Amino acid sequence: xxxxxxxxxxxxxxxxxxxxxxxxxxxxxxxxxxxxxxxxxxxxxxxxxxxxxxxxxxxxxxxxxxxxxxxxxxxxxxxxxxxxxxxxxxxxxxxxxxxxxxxxxxxxxxxxxxxxxxxxxxxxxxxxxxxxxxxxxxxxxxxxxxxxxxxxxxxxxxxxxxxxxxxxxxxxxxxxxxxxxxxxxxxxxxxxxxxxxxxxxxxxxxxxxxxxxxxxxxxxxxxxxxxxxxxxxxxxxxxxxxxxxxxxxxxxxxxxxxxxxxxxxxxxxxxxxxxxx
Amino acid sequence: xxxxxxxxxxxxxxxxxxxxxxxxxxxxxxxxxxxxxxxxxxxxxxxxxxxxxxxxxxxxxxxxxxxxxxxxxxxxxxxxxxxxxxxxxxxxxxxxxxxxxxxxxxxxxxxxxxxxxxxxxxxxxxxxxxxxxxxxxxxxxxxxxxxxxxxxxxxxxxxxxxxxxxxxxxxxxxxxxxxxxxxxxxxxxxxxxxxxxxxxxxxxxxxxxxxxxxxxxxxxxxxxxxxxxxxxxxxxxxxxxxxxxxxxxxxxxxxxxxxxxxxxxxxxxxxxxxxxxxxxxxxx
Numbered sequence: 001x002x003x004x005x006x007x008x009x010x011x012x013x014x015x016x017x018x019x020x021x022x023x024x025x026x027x028x029x030x031x032x033x034x035x036x037x038x039x040x041x042x043x044x045x046x047x048x049x050x051x052x053x054x055x056x057x058x059x060x061x062x063x064x065x066x067x068x069x070x071x072x073x074x075x076x077x078x079x080x081x082x083x084x085x086x087x088x089x090x091x092x093x094x095x096x097x098x099x100x101x102x103x104x105x106x107x108x109x110x111x112x113x114x115x116x117x118x119x120x121x122x123x124x125x126x127x128x129x130x131x132x133x134x135x136x137x138x139x140x141x142x143x144x145x146x147x148x149x150x151x152x153x154x155x156x157x158x159x160x161x162x163x164x165x166x167x168x169x170x171x172x173x174x175x176x177x178x179x180x181x182x183x184x185x186x187x188x189x190x191x192x193x194x195x196x197x198x199x200x201x202x203x204x205x206x207x208x209x210x211x212x213x214x215x216x217x218x219x220x221x222x223x224x225x226x227x228x229x230x231x232x233x234x235x236x237x238x239x240x241x242x243x244x245x246x247x248x249x250x251x252x253x254x255x256x257x258x259x260x261x262x263x264x265x266x267x268x269x270x271x272x273x274x275x276x277x
Numbered sequence: 278x279x280x281x282x283x284x285x286x287x288x289x290x291x292x293x294x295x296x297x298x299x300x301x302x303x304x305x306x307x308x309x310x311x312x313x314x315x316x317x318x319x320x321x322x323x324x325x326x327x328x329x330x331x332x333x334x335x336x337x338x339x340x341x342x343x344x345x346x347x348x349x350x351x352x353x354x355x356x357x358x359x360x361x362x363x364x365x366x367x368x369x370x371x372x373x374x375x376x377x378x379x380x381x382x383x384x385x386x387x388x389x390x391x392x393x394x395x396x397x398x399x400x401x402x403x404x405x406x407x408x409x410x411x412x413x414x415x416x417x418x419x420x421x422x423x424x425x426x427x428x429x430x431x432x433x434x435x436x437x438x439x440x441x442x443x444x445x446x447x448x449x450x451x452x453x454x455x456x457x458x459x460x461x462x463x464x465x466x467x468x469x470x471x472x473x474x475x476x477x478x479x480x481x482x483x484x485x486x487x488x489x490x491x492x493x494x495x496x497x498x499x500x501x502x503x504x505x506x507x508x509x510x511x512x513x514x515x516x517x518x519x520x521x522x523x524x525x526x527x528x529x530x531x532x533x534x535x536x537x538x539x540x541x542x543x544x545x546x547x548x549x550x551x552x553x554x555x556x557x558x559x560x561x
Contacts, residue, residue: 118492118495215506249401
């Protein structure tokens with residue numbers, strides 16, 4: 001509660017939370033708030049500029065850009081949850097194991113993580129896509145896999161910090177088994193930094209999905225994914241810039257909002273990291 | 278690095294044949310590209326070729342991959358170096374000014390702009406630059422390469438993408454250093470603030486920044502894949518994407534290999550540069 005109140009006083013976090021909430025609502029309520037069917041084609045009314053009937057205008061097939069952008073939020077929200085979920089499932093146990101055990105498992109995991117982290121995320125995702133083929137589902141998988149090393153490294157650092165604290169020692173002294181100490185005492189105390197990281201990773205996942213979509217490796221047309229929409233819209237940049245501007249602006253605002261929220265959460269929940277960073 | 282290459286062979290035969298090929302065509306292709314050999318044999322043959330500088334031939338054009346890739350690599354390098362220069366100039370300056378004028382209006386503005394830069398999709402800023410400078414003002418070409426004029430917009434797009442992270446890192450590095458005793462000593466000696474900032478603080482704030490610069494170069498290489506697509510820049514990123522869409526499997530493998538090699542080399546250079554910047558590291 002104290003944390004929530006402090007978060008509410010944080011200007012950046014307030015803006016970020018508002019954006020994130022709007023984004024989530026748009027995603028959840030897309031069928032009800034979108035004024036048109038996102039895939040309804042109206043060739044007679046294509047590439048119209050913004051107007052009262054179509055606030056964001058229409059695209060090259062006459063589809064309503066606002067409706068497609070709203071439905072796109074649904075896809076991005078799903079991508080965020082699936083990718084970040086996958087990354088956590090893969091990365092958190094690896095990092096926790098490395099920190100808890102130390103020795104060769106630690107060296108092995110961290111060596112692999114260091115190698116993978118030196119590659120740009122988008123390139124790792126592309127490699128995964130090359131193996132499994134393009135598509136929205138595979139894009140989520142690819143982004144998740146590409147984020148695994150980040151979670152492994154963060155979890156390791158956090159678990160190491162927690163492991164050194166007295167309450168872990170006292171749990172052990174009280175006779176708790178090794179697994180119990182790790183799962184019941186150490187890991188719950190690692191949650192705040194992981195939550196902060198997940199908010200930032202959520203933003204990165206949305207951005208990466210848009211990148212893959214733009215490159216034709218993610219969601220395929222006619223799916224109203226933001227990056228996929230921009231890939232098509234750029235052919236009409238000269239005649240109908242609005243088709244490119246609005247989805248791009250939406251991506252930027254969403255990602256900016258999530259980043260601000262993440263920074264705010266870090267200041268409130270995880271002062272140690274905030275001071276170091 | 279080799280692990281990456283080894284993972285890629287999913288099912289090359291299916292990739293090669295395409296969706297509409299008959300079994301016979303698939304078999305002929307398999308025989309032609311020696312895909313019936315066991316994987317370890319193929320792998321050995323591929324690595325053997327690499328050692329001799331042979332990346333194999335492109336399946337779509339039947340030309341050797343290495344010369345094409347070298348040409349493409351140089352174009353990407355040109356773009357990435359220009360991009361990193363732009364991000365150093367913009368991001369570095371913003372970070373230094375932010376740190377020196379901490380908690381001023383200019384600091385808040387720079388910090389907000391840096392975060393916006395980090396949050397902006399790189400292809401979108403590219404499209405906006407085209408819209409402004411090519412479509413509206415007609416100052417610069419929207420795509421292609423060859424002259425310096427062609428380089429300006431892609432480099433700016435890529436540089437702005439890198440500037441945000443660099444500004445944040447420079448700011449926090451400078452803040453840390455500015456609070457230290459030797460900076461106070463330098464000020465107490467009566468040195469002008471400019472000398473204190475540039476000669477004393479900046480030099481010591483450089484080490485974390487150089488690490489980021491290495492990461493940045495990697496990030497910019499990733500970003501270049503998108504920038505090259507937006508600006509029709511004939512670099513390695515576009516080559517990779519085109520090869521993937523044409524299922525040109527050896528070309529994809531070669532491109533990823535070169536990307537990986539570049540990343541590894543950059544990390545090595547970053548590690549070496551610590552010694553140059555910080556004598557304490559050299560002593561260890």
